[in-house]
Every structure is written in structure tokens, then in C-alpha cells.
Amino acid sequence: MKPFLIGLLLLTPLLMGSGEADRSPSVDEAVESAKLLALFFDMGRVVVGEFQGTINDPAKGDKGFTPEVFATHVIEKFEQETGLVWAQLAASSTPPQAKRLLPELLDVQKAVIKDRQSLINLMGVGFKGFIPASFGTTVSLRFRRESGAYVKQTAAIVRNRRNTPDMYETANLKTFASEDYPHGKTLAETVDDGQKIRVMVPLYYQDHCLVCHGGPKGELDKTGHAKEGGQLGQLGGAISVRLAVP
Numbered sequence: 321m322k323p324f325l326i327g328l329l330l331l332t333p334l335l336m337g338s339g340e341a342d343r344s345p346s347v348d349e350a351v352e353s354a355k356l357l358a359l360f361f362d363m364g365r366v367v368v369g370e371f372q373g374t375i376n377d378p379a380k381g382d383k384g385f386t387p388e389v390f391a392t393h394v395i396e397k398f399e400q401e402t403g404l405v406w407a408q409l410a411a412s413s414t415p416p417q418a419k420r421l422l423p424e425l426l427d428v429q430k431a432v433i434k435d436r437q438s439l440i441n442l443m444g445v446g447f448k449g450f451i452p453a454s455f456g457t458t459v460s461l462r463f464r465r466e467s468g469a470y471v472k473q474t475a476a477i478v479r480n481r482r483n484t485p486d487m488y489e490t491a492n493l494k495t496f497a498s499e500d501y502p503h504g505k506t507l508a509e510t511v512d513d514g515q516k517i518r519v520m521v522p523l524y525y526q527d528h529c530l531v532c533h534g535g536p537k538g539e540l541d542k543t544g545h546a547k548e549g550g551q552l553g554q555l556g557g558a559i560s561v562r563l564a565v566p
């Protein structure tokens with residue numbers, strides 16, 4: 321599975337034309353933290369995607385896909401995308417909120433990989449249903465519970481009701497899907513009288529997504545869900561982050 325977000329965070333300037341000049345440094349920091357969290361969350365999904373062949377190998381018992389191996393891969397991707405050095409995050413100019421929340425997100429991801437070890441290491445079973453999306457749903461719920469910060473994958477029509485968009489997300493998913501919306505552009509806004517920020521990053525269907533989300537519409541995919549009839553390059557959903565402005 322290829323990263324959806326390659327370069328996105330680095331190439332997308334801090335957004336939202338109107339009001340940008342009035343934005344306080346703490347809002348900018350929260351937006352930057354939210355973008356980093358969205359990227360790290362997505363990279364976790366990408367790593368689980370890259371290990372699908374190993375995870376679903378029926379001939380193999382111990383897959384060696386441990387929390388530590390996962391962490392090495394996700395950190396490597398994050399460093400490639402951002403130019404940050406994970407081991408030096410604390411000393412970097414990264415916003416304090418991100419310095420605190422990124423390691424918490426990694427801990428949650430590692431805990432979920434740890435919990436799934438007996439499934440991952442099952443012998444004699446091919447497809448195990450431990451896919452990037454189910455990993456993402458579990459990580460999202462646990463991270464929200466444990467950190468109080470909100471990172472979520474969502475779509476206009478969801479397979480898992482836990483990913484159901486709220487009103488804000490529904491409206492922005494519509495915006496993302498409209499023809500004149502700039503491809504890949506992240507949305508960032510303050511809400512609740514400036515006390516919170518919301519950031520949404522659009523996700524688009526790539527070839528390998530269409531095995532499950534493509535056509536023919538209504539046919540069951542290998543996870544037992546009805547395919548959406550999605551097409552290459554079409555909006556597949558979004559990653560949504562909500563943080564308090566520090």
C-alpha cells in the first residue's frame with residue numbers, strides 16, 4: 321500500500337485563505353500538531369497495509385510483525401515525510417502539543433498490534449481481516465479515549481458506524497467531493513469560538529483500494545462488505561482531527 325499523503329503536509333501551506341492573517345500563533349501550532357497527527361495516523365495504516373502479505377501468509381506462524389517492528393516502520397515513514405528525527409522530537413521546534421500526542425498515538429498503535437499478535441500469528445489461515453481500516457478504527461477509538469485528542473477516519477457512507485461523520489465532517493466531505501475543490505487540499509478551521517481547531521485531510525481511492533471499495537457496486541469484497549463502486553482517484557474519505565487550541 322502506498323502512502324496517501326506523500327508530501328501533502330509539507331507541500332500544503334497553512335491553509336484557509338480568509339482570516340489567516342488574524343490567526344494567533346497558538347492556532348497555527350494546533351493546526352500544525354493536527355496535521356502531524358493525521359500523517360502519523362495514516363502512516364500507521366500504510367504500514368499495516370505493507371505487511372498484509374506477511375500477515376495473511378497461511379504457511380507462516382510467527383510473522384515477526386511485533387509492536388517494535390511496526391514502530392520502526394512507522395517512524396521511518398514519518399521521518400521521510402516530515403524531515404523530523406523522531407529521537408530528537410523533544411528538542412525540535414515541533415509544537416509542544418504534537419510532542420506530547422505523537423508518542424501517545426504511537427503507544428496506542430503499538431498496543432493494538434500487541435493485542436492482535438495471536439490473530440496475526442495464526443497458522444493455516446490466510447486473510448485475517450486485520451487490515452489498515454480496521455486497525456485505524458481501533459486506534460482511533462482507543463486514542464480518543466486515552467488522550468482526549470480526536471483523530472478519526474471517516475467517509476460519506478461508512479462501513480463501520482464508528483467512523484460515521486459528524487455534521488462538520490459530512491459538510492466537508494461534500495466540499496472535498498465537489499469538482500472544483502483542489503485535489504488533496506487539507507482543510508483547517510477554528511471552531512467553538514476559537515477554542516478548538518478542526519483539520520480534515522482528504523483520502524482518494526488508489527488501485528489497491530478498489531479491490532474492496534471498487535466495482536461492481538454491491539458485490540461482496542473479501543471482508544464481506546458490499547463494494548461501493550468507487551473509482552480510481554475518487555474521494556474515498558478523510559482523516560479528521562480535532563484539538564484544543566493550547
Ligand code: HEC
Nearest residue numbers: 453454457474475478479480483524528529532543556557
Ligand atoms: C481488504 C479490503 C479493503 C481495502 C483494500 C481498503 N479498504 Fe477501506 N475499508 C475496508 C473495511 C472492511 C472498512 C471498515 C473497517 C472497520 O470495520 O473498521 C473500511 C473502511 C474505510 C474507511 C473508513 C470509513 C468506513 O467506511 O468505515 C475509509 C476512509 C476507507 N476504508 C478508505 C480506503 C482507502 C482510501 C483505501 C485504499 C488506500 C482502502 N480503504 C482500502 C476494506 C478495505
